Amino acid sequence: MRASLIQIGVDQDEPVEARRARAASLVREQAAADLVVLPELWTVGAFAFDSFTAAAEPVRGPGARTAEAMSEAAREARVWLHAGSVVERATGESGEAVYYNTALVFSPDGELAATYRKIHRFGFDRGEATLMSAGAEPVAVPLPDTTLGLATCYDLRFPELFRALTDAGAQTLVVSAGWPERRAAHWSLLVRARAVENQAYVLACGTAGAHAGVPQAGRSVIVDPWGETLAEAEDAEEQVVAADLDPAYVAKVRADFPVLRDRVLR
Numbered sequence: 001m002r003a004s005l006i007q008i009g010v011d012q013d014e015p016v017e018a019r020r021a022r023a024a025s026l027v028r029e030q031a032a033a034d035l036v037v038l039p040e041l042w043t044v045g046a047f048a049f050d051s052f053t054a055a056a057e058p059v060r061g062p063g064a065r066t067a068e069a070m071s072e073a074a075r076e077a078r079v080w081l082h083a084g085s086v087v088e089r090a091t092g093e094s095g096e097a098v099y100y101n102t103a104l105v106f107s108p109d110g111e112l113a114a115t116y117r118k119i120h121r122f123g124f125d126r127g128e129a130t131l132m133s134a135g136a137e138p139v140a141v142p143l144p145d146t147t148l149g150l151a152t153c154y155d156l157r158f159p160e161l162f163r164a165l166t167d168a169g170a171q172t173l174v175v176s177a178g179w180p181e182r183r184a185a186h187w188s189l190l191v192r193a194r195a196v197e198n199q200a201y202v203l204a205c206g207t208a209g210a211h212a213g214v215p216q217a218g219r220s221v222i223v224d225p226w227g228e229t230l231a232e233a234e235d236a237e238e239q240v241v242a243a244d245l246d247p248a249y250v251a252k253v254r255a256d257f258p259v260l261r262d263r264v265l266r
């Protein structure tokens, strides 16, 4: 199973519409892959908080511009597409607008197969943490050859989410991110930790460029269930990081070195 991570450049000078078209064409170029992954909030920029509400869009129906473009790209390339995340505009219980950082997964037919609303919002008492509502449900997505477990950026710091995804059957953990350069060492360490402790593939896709003046780490990486790096971006330039995954290898590592079986606390 071939996975391609598109570490797309997010530059505030590029209009969102142009980046959307560019992302769709980058996805189409990955038609040889089975699974393609884009990063977090690549339309607006993960740190462009001031633009979040203006850039918000529904994930279905009229005005779902990113979902429409990504559905078409997935269908044309015939790939499973984790299209990164968008600022989702939804309606609250009293009819008010509420916002989520929502990841979208499309099937090769272009169907919206799953959405995941980011559970852990970044920013402490500012930015995303105050502008967005939190998701509540971990999401695992069965594909023909593997089951994906979905996580978004800051989620990477919360191992209990990844364990819940593993318990839900995930064998390939996808982290879609807009991780900053200044904490690149945490990114590299935590991605490998999540792979080793869950004995799962981790596909961690970041962005290139800078969002609202925050330089990005890039360093998108694919790590196998034994913690070996299969492919990695060495910098924060726009590029594609790709590797072949062997879905059977997850079961082999879990059987040969049965750490998950030895859990005591649940």
Ligand SMILES: NC(=O)CCC(=O)C(=O)O
Residues within 6 Å of the ligand: 040, 046, 121, 122, 152, 153, 154, 155, 157, 178, 179, 180, 183, 186
């Ligand atoms: N967009 C994010 O979730 C950023 C997370 C981050 O910067 C960190 O965890 O460090």
